[in-house]
Amino acid sequence: MAARFTAARQVADAVLFEGYVLYPYRASAAKNRLRWQFGVLVPPHWGAEREEHSFQRTECLMEPRSGARLSAELRFLQAQRRTVQRLGPDGAFGTVQELELPDRVLVPWDEGVEESITAVVDVAALHGAGCTIPFSRPAREETEPVYGADGEQVGRLVRRCEEIEGLLRLTATELDGPYAALRLTATVENTSTWTPDGAAADRDAALPRALVAAHLLLGIDTGSFLSLTDPPEWAKGAAAACRNQHTWPVLAGEPGRADVVLSSPIILEDHPAIAPESPGALYDALEIDEILALRTAALTDQEKREARGTDPRAAEVIDLADTMPPEVLERLHGAVRALREVTGPPGPAAPDDLTPDVPGLHPETPWWDPESDRSVDPVRDRVTVEGRSIGAGSRVRLCPGKRRTDAQDLFLHGRSAQIEAVLHDVDGGVHLAVTVEGDPGADIRREQGRFLYFQPDEVAPLEDA
Incomplete structure (x- = not known):
């Protein structure tokens, strides 16, 4: 099943890092000071009186065959708080707001650590109470030395993760009717017992204990899932009755297959895909690669130094924009995929015949030219x-x-x-x-x-x- 998840994971990665660090990729930018907008599951005691959620609920339909096994992969980011410390003349480290280096400017930042929880269960075992998979990540702290141009240590980065706890619950119920179909329910919960008090009751304190950009990959080894967007006629009532809270499941993976579902906090269509022209992750929601690449390449050297010091992923974006070949940038200017779709009666066509069969259309003129349709x-x-x-x-x-x-x-x-x-x-x-x-x-x-x-x-x- 891991191989079947591969095609879906590229889209899942885009979901995981959607809005992770926005152009101009610097921690000082105003829009990077309020982060983690999608799929944030906060500790229940903190979220109870606020408009943020501690759980996700996915319901979808599947038609398993005898002996089918279900694979589930919960993926999320954990906010890892990074502080910057300078080494003083007395050998002691002191926390600072920035540390200047020749190639970058280090500043405090919340990094995203990828986490995943996997489970493989028999579909037959999901009836009744189903299967519950608890998970936890302990609090931890680590340091990374920082060296200057002469190779001498000038400071260090201190990274701390707080403890997080949660669970993944999988259950299945049979649908009424002649078809051997099941309603699969997958619930993800943040079960942290952390209780805020006093000044620590803000979102900034809750985020390190939250599941960020949480989403699920579900796969069945024998059988198939049904689309909730376009279900078969007999399943429309059951599809409409599915309750999805704070997430939405779609068929994922290779087009034409129905054995993988991606349940995402971002609403997608069935079989979503990353544009083949995209040169890499740029993280900025609702933008396009060409604009981002050009704007990023136009940043000043000082702005690029700060971006490189913000986050390793931000540094990769700067390097990507600076080293992008002209032919790659040209591909980002746009692609009209409809030009590759030929309609009309079936039969062989010349490789360059991209003109749809539309009444009144002049074949010598491209279909998108207003002069092509005299009607x-x-x-x-x-x-x-x-x-x-x-x-x-x-x-x-x-x-x-x-x-x-x-x-x-x-x-x-x-x-x-x-x-x-x-x-x-x-x-x-x-x-x-x-x-x-x-x-x-x-x-x-x-x-x-x-x-x-x-x-x-x-x-x-x-x-x-």
């Missing part, structure tokens, strides 16, 4: 709004706000505008490209094709074209 015409097409036909040249009053919008749209509420084009997207939606009357830059917008866009129900006709 639509942004200049001549019209749409009916409030019983009136409007199109390019029509005057309208802008009235955004009927759906989620941004501040710039709200500022334009009530302004009059001219429709420049009626556009249709691939999902059948209609968008009106407009220029605002009185805008001194309207001519430039028309020349460059940079319009504002509104839905038909966000405008009101002022007059016929």
Whole structure:
């Protein structure tokens, strides 16, 4: 089963380190002072009166065969608190806020130590009380000497981990009906008895005793899991009845297989995958690799020294950006994967035939080029709004706000505008490209094709074209 987890583990690693250290990868950055946002299971006594959780509950459906065995791997980070100490002239070490070295600047930081708990159990043993696997990690402290350019010791790093305790509970119940299917329940709990008092009652004190970015890999050696996102018709009711709290299970591993589930605090689709163009872990949520690589490479030498001293993983990001070959960076500029998908009747096609079989589509023009489909015409097409036909040249009053919008749209509420084009997207939606009357830059917008866009129900006709 370890081999089957391999394909899923790449995505699981991204979950484990999502937001671990954000660009610009320095401990001094404001957004790196509030960390550990996903899958944090705190000690129950601390979390009872706060909006953080001490457990996760996963429920999913599986169809095991006779003699099937279930493999479970709980993965999480433990926050390891690092302090920096300077060696004084008297031979004693004193705690400092930073220690300057030729290649880096060392500062206090919470490092993430990878932990995993594994179990393999017979599916038949999961009925009734099921199987409970308690686990713990003892408190520990270690030191690492720090040397200067001349090879002499100038300080040390002191790393301390607090004790953590938890359990993984696995149970299974049979579903009603003719199918031999089970509902699998996997619960992860932080069972630490630590009780905060006084000034130690803040999140900073609780984190070293928490399971951070906790998630589960589940695998079955004979049989399969059912997708909760797209279950078969007979299992839709059972899938809807599954209770997942603070996590969400999806089919993982190689596409087409259904023997591995990843239960993650981040909602994913079935068979998630890392983009093949990605050069390595950049850790920054909701960003794209190209922007991060370019911004990181543009950091000053002093900023890079501080980033390298923040964390070994941050140092790897700096090195990655500094040594990335141009051809790798070029691959990050974007990939249109739909161009590789050919639709139409089955049969052999030339290797370079990437044109879908769509009525009205001119095969000599790429499908994504507006000129390829003569069934639509942004200049001549019209749409009916409030019983009136409007199109390019029509005057309208802008009235955004009927759906989620941004501040710039709200500022334009009530302004009059001219429709420049009626556009249709691939999902059948209609968008009106407009220029605002009185805008001194309207001519430039028309020349460059940079319009504002509104839905038909966000405008009101002022007059016929």
